[in-house]
Amino acid sequence: MSKGLRILVTGANGQLGSEFRFLQDQYPQWEFLFVTREELDLSKTSGISPYLQSVQADIIINCAAYTNVEAAEDHGADTEQNNKIVNAQNWLLNANAPRVIAEWCADNNSVLIHFSTDYVFDGKKSTPYTEIDSTHPINQYGCAKLLGENEILDTGADAIVFRVSWLYGTFGNNFMKTMIRLADANGKLSVVSDQVASPTYSRQLASDVLSIIQRFPNLKEKKGIYHYTQYGTASWFDFARRIMEYTHRNIPVSPVTSDAFPTKAVRPVYSKLDSSYTEQTFGLKLPHWEDCLKECINDLKS
Numbered sequence: 001m002s003k004g005l006r007i008l009v010t011g012a013n014g015q016l017g018s019e020f021r022f023l024q025d026q027y028p029q030w031e032f033l034f035v036t037r038e039e040l041d042l043s044k045t046s047g048i049s050p051y052l053q054s055v056q057a058d059i060i061i062n063c064a065a066y067t068n069v070e071a072a073e074d075h076g077a078d079t080e081q082n083n084k085i086v087n088a089q090n091w092l093l094n095a096n097a098p099r100v101i102a103e104w105c106a107d108n109n110s111v112l113i114h115f116s117t118d119y120v121f122d123g124k125k126s127t128p129y130t131e132i133d134s135t136h137p138i139n140q141y142g143c144a145k146l147l148g149e150n151e152i153l154d155t156g157a158d159a160i161v162f163r164v165s166w167l168y169g170t171f172g173n174n175f176m177k178t179m180i181r182l183a184d185a186n187g188k189l190s191v192v193s194d195q196v197a198s199p200t201y202s203r204q205l206a207s208d209v210l211s212i213i214q215r216f217p218n219l220k221e222k223k224g225i226y227h228y229t230q231y232g233t234a235s236w237f238d239f240a241r242r243i244m245e246y247t248h249r250n251i252p253v254s255p256v257t258s259d260a261f262p263t264k265a266v267r268p269v270y271s272k273l274d275s276s277y278t279e280q281t282f283g284l285k286l287p288h289w290e291d292c293l294k295e296c297i298n299d300l301k302s
Ligand SMILES: NC(=O)c1ccc[n+]([C@@H]2O[C@H](COP(=O)([O-])OP(=O)(O)OC[C@H]3O[C@@H](n4cnc5c(N)ncnc54)[C@H](OP(=O)(O)O)[C@@H]3O)[C@@H](O)[C@H]2O)c1
Pocket: 011, 012, 013, 014, 015, 016, 017, 036, 037, 038, 040, 041, 042, 043, 044, 062, 063, 064, 065, 066, 067, 093, 115, 116, 117, 118, 145, 164, 165, 166, 167, 168, 172, 173
């Protein structure tokens, strides 16, 4: 399957979508198409199939999502789901649109690569979550992303769903950039130390996805859910400390508990994903998150 592929990337201006755009030149044998919200509004689900029909991609990499975890709790743009008033965009982007994309893929023999989240878990475990652990999301974003997974699987499409956590990178807004900005503005940081998972460099993720497409011509045989995070575990505090260290900012970073920053969305206290099944299936050796962070900070400079 891997020669002469036409690959469509949605959410092309987002953090992860931009990484695929950045890496596309490494795969001149493939035709990449990048679609933004302006060209295809995925919240208007009736327009999705006609658009996909016109493009006829062999692989769709769906990087589009509603990722504002806090705003997903808001009822600003309300709709009703299971008799509850919810944020419409969260559910449209994270559940309804993935289903429509997957249905098109199932009908047209195309492969869907989709991204979900560690927030499908409640965080009550104390060892890394595997793909067979029970899901139990504790915020609206996690609920919508989990429904999205189920909708995709339900269509029977040849879909690979990577659950990822704490994405950061050189593009878009993310925790790393926020910490650098706050450090420069305030000269000190207070960061939550009671939420633990794995920071994941989005360029490494995108690079691994493209390498998987290249190395597995029978990608359809690998359909299913996979956990992808880089090696090692960190709290937001650990992550912030390393960001300061690797960017040579000598400022105090204090650990605080989540109560210090009340949020509408409850986050799991522990959501480290076990990536060993992904490593075995796809022959990957995922690097340590600290090494990826050093690389990202180098990439930021260039
Ligand atoms: N970021 C994380 O820490 C994290 C953690 C776990 C899982 N994930 C998952 O990883 C994937 C990639 O996340 P990311 O960090 O790259 O997210 P992101 O930077 O927020 O990008 C999301 C993209 O979706 C697009 N989008 C939003 N609404 C749309 C609409 N109505 N129609 C079409 N496109 C729309 C956005 O368009 P605009 O550019 O126009 O806004 C943006 O390009 C997502 O599935 C996310 O749920 C992310």
